[in-house]
Amino acid sequence: MSLEDLKNIPYGKTAIELKNIFLAFGGVKALTDVSFEVKKGEVFAIIGPNGAGKSSMLNVINGFYKPTSGTINFAGTDRGEMEPEFAAKSGIARTFQNIALFKGMSTLDNLMTGRLLKQKQNFLMQALYFGPAEKEEEEHREKVERVIDFLDLQSIRRTPVGSLPYGLQKRVELGRALAMEPEILLLDEPMAGMNVEEKQDMSRFVLTVNNELKTTIVLIEHDMGVVMDISDRIVVLDYGKKIGSGLPNEIRSNKAVIDAYLGVADDE
Amino acid sequence: MSVELLNFIETVLNGLMSGVMYSLVALGFVLIFKASGVFNFAQGVFALFAALTLVGYQTGQVPFAHLINELFGTNYHNWYASMPNFLAIILTMITMIALAWIIERLVLKHLVNQDPIILFMATIGLAFALEGVGDLMWGSDVKVLDVGIPSGGSVWLEEATIGLAAEGSDYYGMYIDVLNVWATVIAVILVITLALFSQYTKTGRALRAVADDHQAALSVGISLRTIWILVWAISGFIAMVAGIMWGTESGVQFSLSLIALKALPVLILGGFTSIPGAIIGGLLIGVGEKLAEIYIGGYFETGALENWFAYVMALVFLLFRPQGLFGDKIIERV
Amino acid sequence: MLYKETGQYKSTYKSDHAIFPLIQDKIAFSTLMFIAFLIIPFVINSYWEKAILVPFLIFSLAAIGLNILTGYCGQVSLGTGGFMAVGAFSTYKIMTYFPDLNIMIIVLISGLITAAVGILFGLPSLRIKGFYLAVATLASQFFLVWLFNKVPWFYNYSDTGQITVSERLMFGIPVTGATAPPYATYLFCLILVVLLGFAAKNLIRSKMGRSWMAIRDMDIAAEIIGVPPLKTKLSAFAISSFYIGVAGALYFAVFLGAIEVTESFDIMTISFPVLFMIIIGGLGSMLGSFLGAAFIVTLPIGLKFIMVDLVGLSAVTAKHFEITIWGLLMIIFLIVEPHGLARLWSIAKEKLRRWPFPY
Numbered sequence: 001m002s003l004e005d006l007k008n009i010p011y012g013k014t015a016i017e018l019k020n021i022f023l024a025f026g027g028v029k030a031l032t033d034v035s036f037e038v039k040k041g042e043v044f045a046i047i048g049p050n051g052a053g054k055s056s057m058l059n060v061i062n063g064f065y066k067p068t069s070g071t072i073n074f075a076g077t078d079r080g081e082m083e084p085e086f087a088a089k090s091g092i093a094r095t096f097q098n099i100a101l102f103k104g105m106s107t108l109d110n111l112m113t114g115r116l117l118k119q120k121q122n123f124l125m126q127a128l129y130f131g132p133a134e135k136e137e138e139e140h141r142e143k144v145e146r147v148i149d150f151l152d153l154q155s156i157r158r159t160p161v162g163s164l165p166y167g168l169q170k171r172v173e174l175g176r177a178l179a180m181e182p183e184i185l186l187l188d189e190p191m192a193g194m195n196v197e198e199k200q201d202m203s204r205f206v207l208t209v210n211n212e213l214k215t216t217i218v219l220i221e222h223d224m225g226v227v228m229d230i231s232d233r234i235v236v237l238d239y240g241k242k243i244g245s246g247l248p249n250e251i252r253s254n255k256a257v258i259d260a261y262l263g264v265a266d267d268e
Numbered sequence: 269m270s271v272e273l274l275n276f277i278e279t280v281l282n283g284l285m286s287g288v289m290y291s292l293v294a295l296g297f298v299l300i301f302k303a304s305g306v307f308n309f310a311q312g313v314f315a316l317f318a319a320l321t322l323v324g325y326q327t328g329q330v331p332f333a334h335l336i337n338e339l340f341g342t343n344y345h346n347w348y349a350s351m352p353n354f355l356a357i358i359l360t361m362i363t364m365i366a367l368a369w370i371i372e373r374l375v376l377k378h379l380v381n382q383d384p385i386i387l388f389m390a391t392i393g394l395a396f397a398l399e400g401v402g403d404l405m406w407g408s409d410v411k412v413l414d415v416g417i418p419s420g421g422s423v424w425l426e427e428a429t430i431g432l433a434a435e436g437s438d439y440y441g442m443y444i445d446v447l448n449v450w451a452t453v454i455a456v457i458l459v460i461t462l463a464l465f466s467q468y469t470k471t472g473r474a475l476r477a478v479a480d481d482h483q484a485a486l487s488v489g490i491s492l493r494t495i496w497i498l499v500w501a502i503s504g505f506i507a508m509v510a511g512i513m514w515g516t517e518s519g520v521q522f523s524l525s526l527i528a529l530k531a532l533p534v535l536i537l538g539g540f541t542s543i544p545g546a547i548i549g550g551l552l553i554g555v556g557e558k559l560a561e562i563y564i565g566g567y568f569e570t571g572a573l574e575n576w577f578a579y580v581m582a583l584v585f586l587l588f589r590p591q592g593l594f595g596d597k598i599i600e601r602v
Numbered sequence: 603m604l605y606k607e608t609g610q611y612k613s614t615y616k617s618d619h620a621i622f623p624l625i626q627d628k629i630a631f632s633t634l635m636f637i638a639f640l641i642i643p644f645v646i647n648s649y650w651e652k653a654i655l656v657p658f659l660i661f662s663l664a665a666i667g668l669n670i671l672t673g674y675c676g677q678v679s680l681g682t683g684g685f686m687a688v689g690a691f692s693t694y695k696i697m698t699y700f701p702d703l704n705i706m707i708i709v710l711i712s713g714l715i716t717a718a719v720g721i722l723f724g725l726p727s728l729r730i731k732g733f734y735l736a737v738a739t740l741a742s743q744f745f746l747v748w749l750f751n752k753v754p755w756f757y758n759y760s761d762t763g764q765i766t767v768s769e770r771l772m773f774g775i776p777v778t779g780a781t782a783p784p785y786a787t788y789l790f791c792l793i794l795v796v797l798l799g800f801a802a803k804n805l806i807r808s809k810m811g812r813s814w815m816a817i818r819d820m821d822i823a824a825e826i827i828g829v830p831p832l833k834t835k836l837s838a839f840a841i842s843s844f845y846i847g848v849a850g851a852l853y854f855a856v857f858l859g860a861i862e863v864t865e866s867f868d869i870m871t872i873s874f875p876v877l878f879m880i881i882i883g884g885l886g887s888m889l890g891s892f893l894g895a896a897f898i899v900t901l902p903i904g905l906k907f908i909m910v911d912l913v914g915l916s917a918v919t920a921k922h923f924e925i926t927i928w929g930l931l932m933i934i935f936l937i938v939e940p941h942g943l944a945r946l947w948s949i950a951k952e953k954l955r956r957w958p959f960p961y
Contacts, residue, residue, distance in 0.1 A: 064825075064826060084825045084826045084828070085825065085828050085829075085830050088826065088827055088828030089828055093827070096823065100820050101819075101820070101823070102815060102816050102819035102823070102824075103819050103820070104815060104818065104819050104886065105812070105816075109812060109815070112812055113812050113816050113824075113827060113829070116809055116812060116813055116816075116827065116828060116829060117827075117828040119808075119809040121808070121809065123810050123837070123841075126804060126805050126808035126810050127801040127802075127804050127805050128801075128804065129800075129804035129807075129808065133804075133808055137615075137807075138614075138615045138616060138619070141619070142615065145615075176827065177827075180827065180828075307733050334919050335919055338914070338915050338919055339913070339915070374933075375933055375937070378937040379936065379937060382936075382940060384732070384733070385678060386936055386940050388678075388733065389877070389932065389936060390936045390937075392874060392877070393928075393930070393931075393932030393936065394929060396874075396925050396926070396928050396929030396932065397929025397932075397933065398929070399925055399926075399929070400923065400924070400926025400928070400929060401926055403922040403925070404919070404923065408918065408922065529744075529869075532737045533737070533741075535737065536730075536734055536737050536738065540733060576741055576745040576748055579737075579738070579740060579741030579744060580741060582738075583726055583741055586726065586729060586730055586734070586738075587726070587729060
């Protein structure tokens with residue numbers, strides 16, 4: 001079970017499957033019997049009202065929360081829970097609803113942290129620096145610069161991210177996840193709090209990543225217009241339960257989903 | 269009863285009473301931490317400063333006498349021979365309140381919204397500055413503090429317990445310092461008063477509101493500044509009580525400020541924000557320390573493991589219960 | 603416009619990653635090294651050695667060590683004194699058991715031993731954070747000092763409880779003991795500081811440094827991008843302790859020669875002053891470690907000169923004043939510039955870049 005296994009799965013086949021996931025904190029039930037699968041290469045959206053357990057779901061996928069019961073089938077292997085480090089090593093990257101960047105570091109350094117798992121020199125070589133460690137630094141810098149170019153971050157390369165505006169921070173966070181060259185990218189509300197132009201940019205980035213790098217994308221988003229436009233399949237959660245899943249058109253006309261979340265169906 | 273059991277009871281009693289002292293200092297920490305999010309490292313120096321000031325007022329020392337004499341070649345020492353205890357205590361209280369006001373004005377006000385670690389370091393600076401000022405004002409020689417609290421072994425208890433041992437055994441009764449009994453009584457009264465004050469007065473309610481959520485408290489019109497001055501003054505008052513107790517027992521000198529270091533394990537054990545935690549934690553550590561001294565300390569010929577034992581005890585406890593005695597289970601969110 | 607970067611274009615990532623990317627900085631650093639290695643050794647006397655230069659170099663190392671742990675990895679430690687004591691006593695014990703071992707190797711091994719002790723005391727950092735951890739590090743301070751004070755094996759059962767260094771040579775010249783000439787002790791410390799200083803800077807700009815800073819800035823996010831929290835924190839504890847251990851070894855063997863653990867490695871004489879150095883110098887700044895050490899080493903000398911020699915106060919009163927001023931300075935620094943001297947330096951550079959124009 002490794003990154004290779006995930007890479008070897010053909011596009012369109014199941015990459016990760018969640019079976020009967022339960023999650024509780026003390027007495028509070030966050031997720032109740034949720035099951036769905038994510039296919040390789042698709043854009044998969046999780047939607048639902050606030051507090052429906054969407055972020056908890058992502059946290060279960062990358063191992064930050066351990067489900068109370070249920071099975072996670074990841075690249076063909078069943079397991080009871082994930083470990084964050086293992087998830088990262090196996091090619092799962094993510095962004096957060098409330099930006100989780102390293103505020104004291106520059107944009108460049110934040111993106112370079114995405115390469116940490118791929119840097120292999122030991123600390124003695126790093127302390128010596130000259131030679132292999134320096135060469136390795138340069139290789140990864142080159143990879144990071146590609147991400148910087150792709151996301152148009154050149155002008156803020158050296159700026160500490162704590163002082164960047166919200167929209168840019170979201171973009172840097174996406175950059176950090178991309179720098180990991182993930183197979184599966186988990187995006188927790190990547191467009192929250194953005195204006196229309198920023199949303200368009202972000203949608204474009206997401207679609208480009210999906211189309212050109214063939215990265216599988218799992219996305220939480222409140223903007224229904226965006227979700228219906230860019231996602232291939234959707235699952236709907238409410239109060240920690242799955243109340244619907246399917247193609248965007250099916251969701252749009254699903255009675256339970258409309259009652260719980262969408263209100264009246266509109267074509268905005 | 270066997271002599272071993274009687275000795276054990278004596279140790280526990282003494283431990284409880286020294287624990288009360290730890291609780292008292294820890295309480296000062298907790299109050300400030302809850303209300304202003306500041307981990308006040310200067311709490312121990314507060315106690316030293318209060319005790320120094322009290323002795324200074326009692327004996328009529330001229331503040332900064334050494335400095336003035338050295339600068340101008342004068343020879344000032346005292347302005348009066350003595351002052352009644354209660355008056356000196358009241359004056360010291362006023363001084364501590366003034367100190368709280370000065371600290372809020374000159375330090376806290378300028379550090380609002382800084383990282384907690386920066387505030388913590390500022391209180392280390394405060395500890396140094398206050399220690400230096402205390403020494404400059406009142407001199408650094410060891411002083412005797414006597415506000416009329418009786419001390420020495422309790423003869424009554426010794427006589428009452430001597431008969432409890434089995435006939436013919438080698439037992440001379442329990443030894444408990446009367447001063448510690450008084451300290452316990454005063455500390456208990458203090459804690460009850462504080463609890464009543466925060467539970468049943470308007471200011472107390474404001475205090476609890478601030479402790480719970482600064483922003484929310486501000487939004488309902490509670491003045492943070494007033495509350496901060498208030499808690500720092502209360503902590504100053506608690507420090508004064510602790511300073512009187514410890515000062516009476518072992519003289520007023522620099523080492524008095526080190527009681528803060530003794531109270532820190534209490535904080536890890538009881539949690540930085542829990543008042544019951546501070547009290548129970550203090551008692552636990554007091555008893556644990558005394559028991560360890562007698563039952564483990566013997567194995568180290570050189571003794572004196574008390575300095576670090578409390579820390580190790582607190583750490584071991586944390587390994588099993590990271591949230592402390594009364595903390596809620598920590599759920600991390602992202 | 604003295605400090606101008608225009609026209610200095612970098613066409614490779616290698617030159618962009620250099621420690622001193624600007625030509626001005628390179629010149630300044632080379633000049634400094636030239637003075638330090640080729641001028642000072644010829645003019646140094648024992649006052650400059652004992653009062654200023656050697657303590658400055660030793661405390662710079664300790665400050666780098668603490669800065670790695672606190673400034674870069676975000677774990678506050680109040681146990682510096684205890685760890686320096688480990689370095690000192692390791693040196694002493696190794697000297698007794700291996701009389702022929704080279705002093706440089708002894709010092710480095712002492713650092714490694716301290717690193718191991720540091721890992722041990724860093725273990726609680728997985729479960730406890732922030733102030734709880736700061737208080738927990740006090741446990742190491744008290745425990746270690748108690749251990750070296752109460753277990754006679756550590757001081758070879760001497761009556762006084764003191765440990766005393768014996769003479770050791772480097773290239774035939776004594777660098778420890780009473781006969782060591784000032785230039786030898788100075789150069790010995792300087793070489794270690796320069797080598798270890800570069801090593802620290804390299805670590806910080808590589809994978810390891812980024813892992814530390816990730817843990818410092820947001821440990822949860824760091825975990826999710828694959829930074830293992832325990833391993834990373836322990837590596838910071840280990841490397842930080844290595845530097846502090848080497849500083850402790852030098853402090854004992856080269857600087858003081860004879861020490862008594864409760865006095866020399868007390869929380870008030872070591873732990874807090876070193877913490878001040880990195881705050882006043884700048885948390886998370888290499889330059890800051892040096893500036894802070896220079897400031898804290900020279901401050902008492904300056905204050906003593908002013909108060910005792912100029913104003914004529916007694917030594918005791920001057921000492922009280924010194925404590926007060928220390929405390930006040932610390933508060934003022936935190937209020938005015940929480941990022942320390944290093945930030946002031948970069949502001950000054952910014953000014954120089956524009957000079958003589960205001961904007």
